[in-house]
Amino acid sequence: MSAEPGQNEPLKRTPLYDLHVALGAKMVPFAGYEMPVQYPLGILKEHLHTRAGAGLFDVSHMGQAYVDGPDLATTARALEALVPADIAGLRPGQQRYSQLLNDEGGIIDDLMVTRPALAKDDGRLLVVVNAACKDGDIAHMRSRLPSAVTVRLADDRALLALQGPTAKDVMARLSDMAGGLAFMTAANGKIGDFDCHVSRSGYTGEDGFEISLAAAQATDLAKLLLAQPNVQPIGLGARDSLRLEAGLCLYGHDIDETTSPVEAGLTWSIQKRRRAEGGFPGCQRIRDELARGPGRKRVGIKPAGRAPAREGTEMQSTQGERIGIVTSGGFGPSVNGPVAMGYVQSANAAPGTSVNLMVRGKALAASVVPLPFFPHRYAR
């Protein structure tokens, strides 16, 4: 999400803009939008609140799109030509994480793909892509998909995320359907009086929900959710520290057009049938990397001291050779210390390997650690 559009383009606003301002948010430019980076609570407390209660995030800047074809098999096979996940095997209402790949197996964007729950919607797939990539993703999909399969951005819809251990209690109070969803499934239903499409998923490592609804109703739903006990609005700052502790990739930082899903440690998102059959962009490279191991790997990095290592920090072996680079790094409020991730040569990727982080000209001791830094608490 680092690909900032031209400075001269006017910033867009989500349907919740006025609410953010009324809540006292500090608004910043992000992926072409004016977004709340934090509210008066501040990033640290917003982060900790999300791990203890429930946090409400505006993610309406992300691209929600419909991929439509004549039937499920046609639409799924068409999308499978662009992503390495098993789409044809999705059950009704099931959601999967995947990546749009270029012909070299690099990641154009990462996305969520959902098969609608109702049989009447068969032939349609719902995708959610990153804000900064959405126009490019749509153009890419249109150029590659067969003429029988169309893509349309649902820019008349907002997207809210309610994340944290008490999110399910909020849903139990307001919805007769959302609380019953299994992790990585979705359905249509009501929250309060609002018609929503709800999935049990998120980007924090916590149990939670992502709620799509008509843009015109988004502010009223947000107010309803914020009026529930133990719900706080959470900005992009805490969203970033939450996902970093959860070991989740941020597009444009931890993954980009040069990194493959295997290097990024996302092989779990390439299901067995697709590995065997291939038929996705860059499949030669990806199968080679699966068979022989990639030359570099995304790993967790735990600095030994208190100093955070930020994106772009060089990593060296204890002998002083350059072995990699930090792609995300900062302070983890729940870990109560610095956390980072980045790419290192595979020979240095084993957990427990000592590395040096070159911060302000000094070598700071750190070690390779398994991800996530904070255990996932999804509703399995």
Added chain:
Amino acid sequence: MAIERFSKDHEWVRVEGDIATVGITDHAQGQLGDVVFVEVPEVGRKAAAGEAVAVVESVKAASDVFAPVSGEVVEANADLAANFALVNEDAEGKAWFFKIKLANAAELDKLMDRAAYDAFVKDNA
């Protein structure tokens, strides 16, 4: 009485005799948000005015702290190195970063007084 001056980089300087105590302003800590790391300079380090000599990091980002005046660092705040949150609690008091022995007292004239700094912050809001 101590002379108080402010830099455009949002440091404050309090001068008693030839020793200047330096920290970041309350406005700066508010902009940074929750401070999670501080690095203070080593005693004995010689710094030119405008040189980055300390670091303050919030959850969001790392920021340099510059020496507003030239001189030799004669003391660093050990309390601050042990309790980074002090910056948010008392930026212009207990959370001083370092003390510097002035090499050229005339440099103080290039800094702002409180009224000028407040106006500077207001203009740049």
